[in-house]
Amino acid sequence: MNVKMFEKLLITFFLLIFIDKSASITNSNDFYLWNRLLNVSNETLAKIFLPNYIETDGPLFRNENLTEKCLTNLIYIRDSMFGEQRKTWAFRLFNSWPSSIIPVGMILGTMTDYGDYDQCMSIDPSDLIVKYCLIDMTIPMPMPRPSMHNLFHTTKNILPNEIINNKSMSGNFYYDLGKMSSFFYYSTIRKGICLPTDCIDKDIEIITEKGFGREIFDLKINKMICTTKQTKSWQPNNVQILSILFIGFFILMTIISGIYDWFIVKKKSNTITTCLLWFSPMSNMEKILSSKMDGQDLTCLHGIRVLSMCWIIMGHIIPFFDMNRFSHLFLLKNEIINIYSQPLLKGFYAVETFFFLSGMLVSYTTIRLTNGNYKNFRIIPFLLIRFLRLTPQLLAFMIIITILPPLFDGPVWQYRMQWMIDSCEKSWWKNLIFLQNLINSDDMCEPHLWYLAADMQLHWLSLLPLIFLLKNPKRGLLFKNSPPGAIVSSPGDFRVGNKSGKFLKFYDKPWSHAHVFLIGFIFGYHLRQIKPNHFHWTKWKTLMAWMTIIIGIIICIYDTYPWLSGLPYLPIWSALISPLNGLLWSMILTIIIFICITDPESFISKILSWSFFRPLSRMTFSVFLTHFLVIYVIRDSSRNLFHLHYPSIIMLNVSAICLAYSLGFLFTLLFESPIVSKIILLERSQSHLYRRIRLNVSPDDIAFALNLDF
Template sequence: MHSISFDIRKFLISRVGIRFFSIILTILLSLVVAGTLTEFCVGSKTHRRSEFINAFISRNSDSDLYSGIVTNGTTNNGISNMSSSTPNGGINKPGGHINGGFEMRDVGHSASRHDPRHRVSGSASHGLKILGSDEDPVHRRSSSTVNADGEASHQSEVKSKLPNGDYTDDLPSFYPFRKSVTGRNWLAGPYSRLEERDDPMRRHEKPQDETAHLSKWQRLLLAFSLPHNAGKILSVKAVPGSIGCLHGIRVLSMGWVILGHVIIFGAATNFKNRADIYSQIETLLFQVIINAPLSVDTFFFMSGLLTAYLFLKECGKTEKVTLKQGIMYYVHRYWRLTPPLLIWMMIVATLVQYVGEGRPGWSDYASAQPCRDSWWVNMLYIQNLYIEKSGCMGETWYLANDMQFYMLAPLVMIPWVYKQRILGHIMAALLLSIHLASNAWLVYEYNFDILRNNEGGDYSNKLYFRPWARVGPFAIGLVVGYILYKTKCKVHLNKYVVALGWILAIGIMFTVTLITYDENKDLTSDPSGWPVAGKTVYEMLSRPMWAVMLGWIVIACATGYGGFINSILSWEGFLPLSRLTYCAYLIHLTIIGYEFIGAESTYLYTVTNLIYRFFGFYVMSYAVAFLLAVGVEAPMLGLEKVLLSR
């Protein structure tokens, strides 16, 4: 009877599961087609233009490019650097004076990289005026005004165009230094401070909803529009309220994840000269690859930072947490993560096994059975606790940890909202203490080492996947998010403190990533490695110290002390890739596995070959991620916006 029941269950899983996935896929494709037709029929043409055409116009216009951008100037001498075709008398040349022409005048708002809605108005005797982002970016309008002498004059209004494609007075994100713009002065330099009103915390103002004139059903369909979603994903326009450097950190960390997995898969399955890889482990530079797991701690840190920053930003205004906010806090997170995970898991459970059919070992690696048996474990985000049932998409252990940390975060953040600062700090310290204590005990008890045979247990299952051993960076991220919120990203530090902060951060970064060279330099001759005490200290402190280093980088970049590092991390080209990182994480192991598992030929490990394959996997992961994002993730977020009205 039991065998009959099992056969029926297997039949239902195989047949009904595939049919159910086919139905879901058909519905999604139908909605995408309907949404795309809605976009072209009744959708917002303004949106499509702002994302595609406007970016082209702003980069190819011969006039007014960079208008409104003043570099290394102050209101005392009127120095400006503009490439507008307006009369010379209206614009000061370097070394000019305010009385000679263009004068920046504070109108109660600041123009900064933080708030594209803020404007700076310039006035001069010739009536030149730089406008914000609400006017027509292509055409000029004429109107009458009264100049300083009380006489009527002709005024030309020019729309500001920036090199990042935005028609706004927002400073482009790739500018080498942060500049604050007020009526008092312009600051430029590697450690320039933000002015009082250059405040990223004021960027909560919602942009104008271009679909407000549409019916609810039309907006629901528009959420599935390919042009609409592709425009949002590929746009290089930062979302108001975002911290620019996080985009670069996120994209670079994803590259580190892929690089580490390329080495792991290649060494385990497909590199013919594995002995050369083991010899490389003894080199200093290879420690960067060995410590690639720190990239996951980077994601935990950023998750904690954004969780606290956005939660406090929303609830801090009223200094209370309503029931609706509490419910939506959890609903949004589950809605954000689950649809892409569910669809990709269904693909893994039904289709992936047939892609590499016939390749030796592929049927075992891409077996659909684990996902058919334990899909519910992934849906509940408990695969890091239910290890024996976590065979479906093993990389999702990270999502389980992240979800569990997110569920616990209000224990830290709610006291902060209600001005119980000490209690919130104690709760954050408690989470960090759990991390330190669990790592210390587990490593000391089992002599764990990430590279060597472990005595008495599996390093991954008992330590690496477990939430209590990984919560430290998330807790530090919560504290950093709280600092950014409380200081409104305006931290005034002298140059010595800034220099010391960067020296310590760089020192921590190199120490954490390279100190393992001391343990691995004699791996073949002395496989025992560090003594237990050394391993314990490293496992206990390495991840929290890494998060502290990241905390300084984010605070420095967000408050104007980031210099060229902030310019690199905030580069606008990172934005589209940053939006695709979650889907790329879900997908990348399947792509790497397909190349290495069961391949007909083996590969020779060389640095050149490693770089070649790394970039190939990186590009392929993000290319497939784009399809998953534009077809699933973006539509689901659009539905949330329409249905739940966050």
């Protein structure tokens, strides 16, 4: 009985469910969850999807000063948006504009509102061909900008003195904005909008006359950066075709060599096989990633090179981002005087480290390979091998640059890439002869390549003191013990001048770094005589050495801290600290390397000689060349602003370093390792031509010089 009752209840339950379901299906044509959306008026849609400074019947759609094509297209977009069909692409266009007159967060210094680049570019060309435009507008500021200006300087003649100089007004909008006015010398109001391609620059100026703050703040259009939606697939030009073939050749050779090296056990010993194995990814990867000792006393240089390279990458992040790339820019005023931020602003000391190492290794390797005998020295190989070491990889890097533009996109990507390509088209040849820092340096192909030119020039100039030392060591003692006048005199006016760009124009010249290179050169001459446990370190000597290092680093890192904090700029102070800091930094490096060599058990020696650094050190040149590609992608393809909070800055720097070394590893594997293998093989070559210029040293000695001295 209970079972039958249960069966009846179960049947009744399923019948009720079925009836309920049928009822819901029957009534489905009468009720929708989104019914209200179907009944929204055009006025309500306009308030939701249009920027708050655009009205459906406003001046934007009836301005007779606009060109006929532009005005017609704007009206067509509006009608498509609010007509019966309510076209999605029309919503996308206006919804990609900034929503308000000023960027959200401007009170805290957010000057940029990109709108929505991707939504703009998602509009199908069959509906409308569009372009995304960034409008840069400048706020009126007293011109010219004061000499040696910084963010803490007070701007005069922008507001009445009773406001700007009255501390009791603190908390007032005008007072607080006036205190931050120095930022407007370095940033603009930047807004991104989506428009039909038929709207020309004149139309954009008219469109932005109202609703963009120009009538309130008297903003002036500085420039317009427009990216047009591509209607055709990318078609490479002749240079890009050659670049693709070049890169494809190296990739193909690497694959073929890898297959041959992996599957062929007994390899033939001939020229073709040897050349093919230059490209072997297994062999090259083993050489790159090997952490075993190389038998040299200068293993601490691996750590110095890696840490310096990381410092250079970090030094190229924040300073090479224009201020419009950051949100809450006014926070920078507090961050820039923070003691933890100062090292990020002093990345040029890492560059000086490489100049010091370059000078040191020039003299050290030459004395070591020739045994201090001039008869064993060959001038042509000294000049040629350095050139061969750097030029092929530099050429490969410039070839890669040509195919970078179509790989990414972003609000400013096309503009930045076009500027880069134009500069390289004008000056690529100067890079190959290492004169890009001396001949019209304003059009330099890639801003960081000035170092290669300056370093090569100093390398060539070091030939004279090398010959002097090798020919007459006794007189050489007088040379290396004398204080060269260039150490102090060359960079004396390094930071003096009224032009803001004078620092950069002077900094990329070889004589600005000659004193650091020369100190390294002199120290390298002595290195052959320095052996482990050669010097007895007492507690007092150790204390003095480390006090010198720590105090020296503090002075070098924080020498400009008073000026950054708003104190008046003193030209005489700048003229003194610039060369003296170069001397001081060279002395710090000398002491650190001396400690590592004479006391291998010291903690600094163990850290810098850590086996982890050795593979990374071998990639230094490749990372140096390619790290700017990583910065370009991070900076110029970003759709969002970067934050100035410490976690964001740390993540930005860490990601840039990791990506730079990943790209550097690929570059080393594909290009640098085969090229370096070829240079080493040239030493073994028995051809008549090369015998006339060959060095009387072993291939291992050349490999040591090539791996340590870039």
